[in-house]
Amino acid sequence: MLKKLLVLTTGLMFSLSALAANQYTLGVKGVACPYCAFGIEKRLNKVDGVDNVIVDIGDSVVRVTLAESKTLTEDRARTAVEEAGFTLDSFESAEGEQADDQ
């Protein structure tokens, strides 16, 4: 019983860790209206493995979720944001990796 519980707990922690690792928060400069957000969503959704993109316009951040085993590099994020006509300001994965251009 204890062994089963240990396996389940370990599995759950591993899953949460994998899920968390596939979430990214991008700080984006230049976004100031809802209509602008669509361009960013469209460009980021073209990135391989991206499952979901949410633009939080009031905080000027974009939350990106990728499928399991997929990763988003800062360069790829920067390219997508620039293709949408805006500027990547910061890049942070759920694991805490950060890059701030300020």
Next chain:
Amino acid sequence: MTNNICERLGAGTTAVAALLIAPSLAQAAPNTFNTALPVAQGEFIWREQAVVRERSSGGPRDRDVSVQALVSVLGYGINSRLSVFGAVPYFFNRELDVTTPMGRVNRSTEGFGDATVFARYTAYKHDFTGGTFRIAPVAGITAPTGDDNDGDRFGELPRPLQTGDGAWDGFAGAVTTYQTLQYQVDAQVLYRENGRHNGFAAGDETYFDASLQYRIWPRTFTSGTPGFVYALLESNLVHRNRDDVGNGTDPDSGGTQWLLAPGLQYINRRWIVEGTVQLPVSANPNGDALEDDYIVRVGFRRNF
């Protein structure tokens, strides 16, 4: 006789030009002119704008000109800085009422107008958190795709009443935008050179436009991307040269006019719905040139 009088309608072609130039075409933007904000790479923007325009002149001819049109625009982002657009108006009615020696005469036509293609390049941008400042040159041409030899029971319609002017026209200018989460200010200067065809050329035009969009809803932000409602106040100053007719100019055409346009705009991620009424503030027409009484613009934009 009627036709000769109507030939001096004046500035009718500029009504076509104004319909084509006027639509704002990109992101949250003015309703009455172009904007500097870019179209994302690979993104399309489709816009439809219904326009009702009433113009009149003093003098013995006591002219009234009514235009009801739908302007269709498609924009595409080639890359993050360069966007191209195509626009074509359909005139449900272009109508002239004029007093002649034979009495009051009504003439009208309908159909597609001249198509315009233009490009905008964001030459300078400074993005900051929650805002941006941009400057973009704009240039384009208008092709003579509209009918320029339509007629009625009085004979061929006067040139300015035709849905097309039969000439190639070109325009160029620059537009600048300062946008924050609370408000947006746009300004534009544009010069339009109208071509000559069969002895007629509408007067060249210079536009000075400005726009303020102020967010009135939501008052405070929640998470995500809520829709915005902007209150608009736009200013349009235009100077038109006299029309060239034959070897001379039409003394009752052209002049300077200033309009103000209050309006409302609702914006979400995929749609913009907007409306303004342009009202004349002051005018200095040449002779008995036509002046705007009002222009109503109602429409939507959709990105995909």
